[in-house]
Amino acid sequence: xxxxxxxxxxxxxxxxxxxxxxxxxxxxxxxxxxxxxxxxxxxxxxxxxxxxxxxxxxxxxxxxxxxxxxxxxxxxxxxxxxxxxxxxxxxxxxxxxxxxxxxxxxxxxxxxxxxxxxxxxxxxxxxxxxxxxxxxxxxxxxxxxxxxxxxxxxxxxxxxxxxxxxxxxxxxxxxxxxxxxxxxxxxxxxxxxxxxxxxxxxxxxxxxxxxxxxxxxxxxxxxxxxxxxxxxxxxxxxxxxxxxxxxxxxxxxxxxxxxxxxxxxxxxxxxxxxxxxxxxxxxxxxxxxxxxxxxxxxxxxxxxxxxxxxxxxxxxxxxxxxxxxxxxxxxxxxxxxxxxxxx
Amino acid sequence: xxxxxxxxxxxxxxxxxxxxxxxxxxxxxxxxxxxxxxxxxxxxxxxxxxxxxxxxxxxxxxxxxxxxxxxxxxxxxxxxxxxxxxxxxxxxxxxxxxxxxxxxxxxxxxxxxxxxxxxxxxxxxxxxxxxxxxxxxxxxxxxxxxxxxxxxxxxxxxxxxxxxxxxxxxxxxxxxxxxxxxxxxxxxxxxxxxxxxxxxxxxxxxxxxxxxxxxxxxxxxxxxxxxxxx
Numbered sequence: 312x313x314x315x316x317x318x319x320x321x322x323x324x325x326x327x328x329x330x331x332x333x334x335x336x337x338x339x340x341x342x343x344x345x346x347x348x349x350x351x352x353x354x355x356x357x358x359x360x361x362x363x364x365x366x367x368x369x370x371x372x373x374x375x376x377x378x379x380x381x382x383x384x385x386x387x388x389x390x391x392x393x394x395x396x397x398x399x400x401x402x403x404x405x406x407x408x409x410x411x412x413x414x415x416x417x418x419x420x421x422x423x424x425x426x427x428x429x430x431x432x433x434x435x436x437x438x439x440x441x442x443x444x445x446x447x448x449x450x451x452x453x454x455x456x457x458x459x460x461x462x463x464x465x466x467x468x469x470x471x472x473x474x475x476x477x478x479x480x481x482x483x484x485x486x487x488x489x490x491x492x493x494x495x496x497x498x499x500x501x502x503x504x505x506x507x508x509x510x511x512x513x514x515x516x517x518x519x520x521x522x523x524x525x526x527x528x529x530x531x532x533x534x535x536x537x538x539x540x541x542x543x544x545x546x547x548x549x550x551x552x553x554x555x556x557x558x559x560x561x562x563x564x565x566x567x568x569x570x571x572x573x574x575x576x577x578x579x580x581x582x583x584x585x586x587x588x589x590x591x592x593x594x595x596x597x598x599x600x601x602x603x604x605x606x607x608x609x610x611x612x613x614x615x616x617x618x619x620x621x622x623x624x625x626x627x628x629x630x631x632x633x634x635x636x637x638x639x640x641x642x643x644x645x646x647x648x649x650x651x652x653x654x
Numbered sequence: 655x656x657x658x659x660x661x662x663x664x665x666x667x668x669x670x671x672x673x674x675x676x677x678x679x680x681x682x683x684x685x686x687x688x689x690x691x692x693x694x695x696x697x698x699x700x701x702x703x704x705x706x707x708x709x710x711x712x713x714x715x716x717x718x719x720x721x722x723x724x725x726x727x728x729x730x731x732x733x734x735x736x737x738x739x740x741x742x743x744x745x746x747x748x749x750x751x752x753x754x755x756x757x758x759x760x761x762x763x764x765x766x767x768x769x770x771x772x773x774x775x776x777x778x779x780x781x782x783x784x785x786x787x788x789x790x791x792x793x794x795x796x797x798x799x800x801x802x803x804x805x806x807x808x809x810x811x812x813x814x815x816x817x818x819x820x821x822x823x824x825x826x827x828x829x830x831x832x833x834x835x836x837x838x839x840x841x842x843x844x845x846x847x848x849x850x851x852x853x854x855x856x857x858x859x860x861x862x863x864x865x866x867x868x869x870x871x872x873x874x875x876x877x878x879x880x881x882x883x884x
Contacts, residue, residue: 363790392792403787406882407805416801417791448881468791 346519396465700773816872
């Protein structure tokens, strides 16, 4: 188990003291995939680096399985680092080494013999789907393949924890999904705890089971992913969730504008469904009970690790009492509703 | 003797070829020996500069200051003055101030700081993320030097030593002019002072060929080592 206790990190800069991380308390259970999401400068990078001692807290403690990693130095810290793998946004591979030699690198550092390291590396290359590319140099690989090398390298010393520092941020959407699938697969196969930081809600939704949202060095919200998705309390969390649920919000705004011109009497409502609700015929039931005209503007359903989240933009027109009745019905069914415009 | 005419350049009957060949070997020997010592010393000094640059340790800071001062001072002294300046030291070290061996101390002392700066720069230009990745795996400082810094900056180290070696060839000629032997000595004494322009010309051509060969080997080696782009 990973435990951050009252962790604060300050840097002295020319502009004065910068609080990179402030009063962070966080527990991460073994085997979980814990996502830390935040915009750049939120302090998530500093936070994750404390887990392998690349950064040390100014105050507070960081514990892994009872070992206070923030207090270790020298040989003891290096020993601990063998057990924590890390992957990076820009892969950080050694260009002078082949795929196989890159995977052997951490094994050499940990003192394995060349023959042992080679055998293990071959096995790992296969695990991450790089069979046949062992003698290629990083410059000959695609971004996704480079990150696979990064993952194989991070797993070489059989760590209990894998740290992912924006590992998919430099990849295209399809490659991102492939790499995330691989991480999920490894998490299940090896029962590995994964701590990942990202600014993409998509990454959280796809693989994380728990999430913490960071802003200005503080964790403003944390919990199981669906909980946080369902009832985002903080403005920053809402922004992240909206970004994900309505990927083309701008486009929708334009469509809403056009529809407003076309149907000046309509009421436009954004509906958000969580989990089981997304599978119920709530909208069709609403139409049976109330006399309304309905126009669907846009809709999407996203699957998360813990269930589905759906969003639907509809335009309804009819008598005012019918519209009010329909909105009350939706609220009764615990669908989040937001009226975007009403004359 | 018709020494002033342009035709004198092609009066090859005056060239003592045996002497020319042995002088060529002297130049090559001087260049190679000083190159090897400069490479070792330069990498060691460059590494020392790199490792102590951002250190908070007061001892490391002092060391950085001393090495940087040494490098800057000796890099600034014109070579021809350095030879004269180092004469007593050369006498002590080598036992003579005449001949190829006597040229070695000043050649090395002038070129090593120059190369050390190049080495330091090569390390600074490495992607810091790669070093951080090695740290995150629990690598020791020495492992990082041996397995990351040196192999990853090898193309820059090799092209640096190529440039340094080529200026070393120039320095050997200068050293030769004041008695260190080699082609410089030949061109100056047997060529210029004896009015044998043909000897000067042949010595020049040979030096140019040596420079070309070193440049070619250096470029070829860099191309072979560098796996960053294909």
